[in-house]
Amino acid sequence: MARQDETALGLVPLTSPPSLRTAGIQEALGVGHAVTKRELQIADQWHEQTLVIDADASKSIFGIEKLTEIQQHAACGFVETAAYIDRHRREAQGTAYQAPVDEFSHYLMQVAARQILAAVEVSGAGIGAEINRSLYPPPEPVPPPKRGWLQRLLGG
Numbered sequence: 001m002a003r004q005d006e007t008a009l010g011l012v013p014l015t016s017p018p019s020l021r022t023a024g025i026q027e028a029l030g031v032g033h034a035v036t037k038r039e040l041q042i043a044d045q046w047h048e049q050t051l052v053i054d055a056d057a058s059k060s061i062f063g064i065e066k067l068t069e070i071q072q073h074a075a076c077g078f079v080e081t082a083a084y085i086d087r088h089r090r091e092a093q094g095t096a097y098q099a100p101v102d103e104f105s106h107y108l109m110q111v112a113a114r115q116i117l118a119a120v121e122v123s124g125a126g127i128g129a130e131i132n133r134s135l136y137p138p139p140e141p142v143p144p145p146k147r148g149w150l151q152r153l154l155g156g
Contacts, residue, residue, distance in 0.1 A: 052135045063131045067124055074120045081112045 085105045092101035 055135050056131075059131050063127045066127055070120055070123050074116045078113060078116050081116075082109050085109055085112075 085108050089101055089105035092098050095101075
């Protein structure tokens with residue numbers, strides 16, 4: 001059981017530096033004057049950027065956890081499939097159809113391995129794409145400039 005000050009992985013959680021808004025922007029920026037509009041914009045950008053960094057890190061950690069779960073399921077699934085195929089292959093030993101059963105069993109194990117690996121790779125690519133997706137909203141489209149009545153009349 002993880003201690004209360006540890007994450008599920010047994011790691012001590014990292015603490016974020018105080019927000020420029022909560023720490024007092026004047027103290028954080030080291031200014032002794034009234035805060036300017038530009039300094040407030042910088043503080044807002046800093047807050048947004050640190051929030052995105054924290055969210056990106058969380059997405060990566062969650063993605064890694066899901067990837068390892070998928071890989072563990074894949075390994076267990078392949079072992080169970082291979083054991084099942086091998087059990088039936090051994091039942092055919094000493095029979096007239098042993099050779100084709102051995103060949104077919106070998107083929108089935110190869111197919112199972114390829115298909116399970118393909119599923120792992122597809123899942124990994126999808127998870128990787130989600131981790132890589134930007135958390136910043138796309139830029140707003142710039143509306144075309146408004147044309148005056150004369151421009152609309154003349155078609156320009």
